[in-house]
Amino acid sequence: VKNFKIKKLSEIKHENLIEFYSKVFRERDKRLINNFQWCYRNGYNNLEPIVIEIENQIIGHAGLIPVEFKINGKRNLAIWFTDFVILPEFRGKGYGEILTKEWMKLCPFQITFCNNASLRIFKKLGWKENLDFERIVIPINHFKFIPIIKRFNLNNISKNFKNLFTKKINKQSNFREFSLLEKKISHLVSLDNKKNMNKSAYVVRDENWFEWRLMKCPYRENIHLFEYENDILVAHSIKKDNLKRLNVVYCTSNSNSEIFKLLKLWSFDNDVDYIWYIQNKKILDKKLDIFSSKKKVNFAFFLNNNSLNQTLQNGIDLQAIDSDNDY
Numbered sequence: 001v002k003n004f005k006i007k008k009l010s011e012i013k014h015e016n017l018i019e020f021y022s023k024v025f026r027e028r029d030k031r032l033i034n035n036f037q038w039c040y041r042n043g044y045n046n047l048e049p050i051v052i053e054i055e056n057q058i059i060g061h062a063g064l065i066p067v068e069f070k071i072n073g074k075r076n077l078a079i080w081f082t083d084f085v086i087l088p089e090f091r092g093k094g095y096g097e098i099l100t101k102e103w104m105k106l107c108p109f110q111i112t113f114c115n116n117a118s119l120r121i122f123k124k125l126g127w128k129e130n131l132d133f134e135r136i137v138i139p140i141n142h143f144k145f146i147p148i149i150k151r152f153n154l155n156n157i158s159k160n161f162k163n164l165f166t167k168k169i170n171k172q173s174n175f176r177e178f179s180l181l182e183k184k185i186s187h188l189v190s191l192d193n194k195k196n197m198n199k200s201a202y203v204v205r206d207e208n209w210f211e212w213r214l215m216k217c218p219y220r221e222n223i224h225l226f227e228y229e230n231d232i233l234v235a236h237s238i239k240k241d242n243l244k245r246l247n248v249v250y251c252t253s254n255s256n257s258e259i260f261k262l263l264k265l266w267s268f269d270n271d272v273d274y275i276w277y278i279q280n281k282k283i284l285d286k287k288l289d290i291f292s293s294k295k296k297v298n299f300a301f302f303l304n305n306n307s308l309n310q311t312l313q314n315g316i317d318l319q320a321i322d323s324d325n326d327y
Helices: 014-024 030-034 095-103 117-122 146-151 154-166 185-195 209-214 258-269 308-315
Strands: 005-008 050-054 057-071 074-086 110-114 128-139 175-178 202-204 221-227 229-239 243-251 272-279 293-302
Touching: 014 030, 014 057, 057 146, 057 308, 074 095, 074 128, 095 117, 110 117, 117 128, 117 258, 117 293, 128 308, 185 209, 185 229, 221 258, 229 258, 243 258, 258 272
Parallel strands: 074 110, 243 272
Antiparallel strands: 005 050, 050 057, 057 074, 057 202, 110 293, 128 272, 128 293, 175 221, 221 229, 229 243
């Protein structure tokens, strides 16, 4: 192992970070690269990601997102483990373990959604796991996934077939899309508090959190907010590879609710090809139709408190908006 330095993001020149991010996150939206401070909620509780340098070159990065949990009535500061990367030529030399251990010193309560390889590493470092989370994909425009239509980009044929099966939203329905300017953040906070009233563990989504996550979001123009009766749903539309995806990142109700059903109809009307969201099967183990699919998502956490560890293992309602799953 060569001589290295561990540095905070604020100690690195802005242009050097942009160059590094552009190299290692090539598929990422440029709006996110240019607004990395937002991605990591930089400075909240004086927390920020760290990098490892050798001879003034960034060779590794460990991101984070600070958030607060309320567990058994007490607020706990935690950090999401995100955007961990070591440059290929420096892998297998111990730098990843060094960086991870330095990152774990930043906050005593750590959480992550991770792949199987990362989960094995975390478990060696004493992390616990909760395997109740699933990523759900629900096709809306089934014909878009037929190989010949997808291959030759026959969008008109796809739309004509789709319209045969489309049900329109009842105009008398209270379901509607609204702007962030129409509702005060305090209204969202009030609904979220009501949703979490009887839960032993949940993410604290207060005015500061909603201000950061929605109002200051770099892709705010792609955020859709819906309401139906007393429920709110937040979705993020993404168009890539000739497919339009709608990420349901937050909802005050579960995926069996009426607002979800109405969202599917809205998606038909607005040329969405499929809907994506994350759910905890322990809270709602929903049976899917034959066209939909689900995939296990690993959730791991580190906390030196046995009773709190048990609470998290028993089940917690996390949504895509809470971590970096959506971006």
